[in-house]
């Protein structure tokens with residue numbers, strides 16, 4: 001078993017992590033941290049946040065040699081290994097790790113080292129010590145107090161964690177339990193409206209896949225703040241960021257633009273549980289997280305998902321057909337206005353996501369087309 005104990009040092013925004021495992025091999029160990037996270041196609045170099053790392057075997061210090069920005073190696077004659085390392089966590093995005101006196105969030109890809117060749121062992125995470133009253137939200141299977149386990153490293157990094165004091169809302173769709181965990185600061189809002197609308201969207205998507213889902217429960221981790229927006233998909237959960245003003249006020253009639261966009265985000269990331277987490281490009285099976293993984297198909301995975309995220313708002317009845325057609329018209333206008341649509345095909349836009357779509361500048365509207373927006377029109 002590969003075990004990680006995570007101890008927060010919230011005031012310093014540091015995670016102190018101990019990785020321990022038994023090796024019976026008689027060859028050097030290679031230990032790596034991913035350079036990118038599935039679902040977000042940019043080299044992020046998470047290893048730049050590792051601020052200290054040391055190793056011991058059978059209680060005796062061992063010399064770790066760093067061989068690249070994200071990889072270490074160490075001589076090994078077998079035994080009980082412990083790798084102690086510290087990671088700085090102050091990235092308030094859905095693809096990073098964050099730790100403050102108020103809350104913690106992490107995506108395993110940016111925090112949890114991988115032992116080369118040991119990926120298919122059981123992997124276990126424990127939090128021996130958390131600030132008082134902190135709760136833990138994740139869909140990673142629980143095996144003990146503050147202890148969670150997966151059967152592989154690939155699974156390990158597919159479960160984001162939210163830690164802190166947060167509000168949890170529950171609903172069921174097609175008999176499957178769903179949770180929305182809300183963190184951050186927000187005014188009172190219409191909880192039953194949010195629950196009702198998200199429930200309808202999830203039920204409509206589940207129906208499209210004949211009620212079969214790649215999960216037995218589903219978790220929306222929603223962090224609200226000022227002028228933030230985004231989401232990252234996982235197989236049985238998603239991490240979302242939204243502006244606090246997008247939550248539905250009591251007495252709201254037709255959804256306003258901000259709430260419509262929030263509901264679209266819920267529907268978008270949920271649809272990804274099937275499209276890209278279960279049905280995926282060959283280049284992502286398995287994910288190779290050291291360097292770019294090129295595919296011409298992101299337009300199918302993001303574009304088709306973007307087409308359906310708006311359509312399900314109408315199909316589920318949370319917005320009117322007229323409101324849907326307005327969203328569609330806006331989408332067509334956005335694509336037609338950009339000259340980039342004449343410079344790139346959808347396949348080229350997908351393939352170059354790493355250095356073009358994810359690294360946009362003042363010339364991007366002239367040079368590239370969004371595989372989300374034009375992909376949605378192709379899906380239509």
Ligand SMILES: [Zn+2]
Nearest residue numbers: 268272302305
């Ligand atoms: Zn997406």
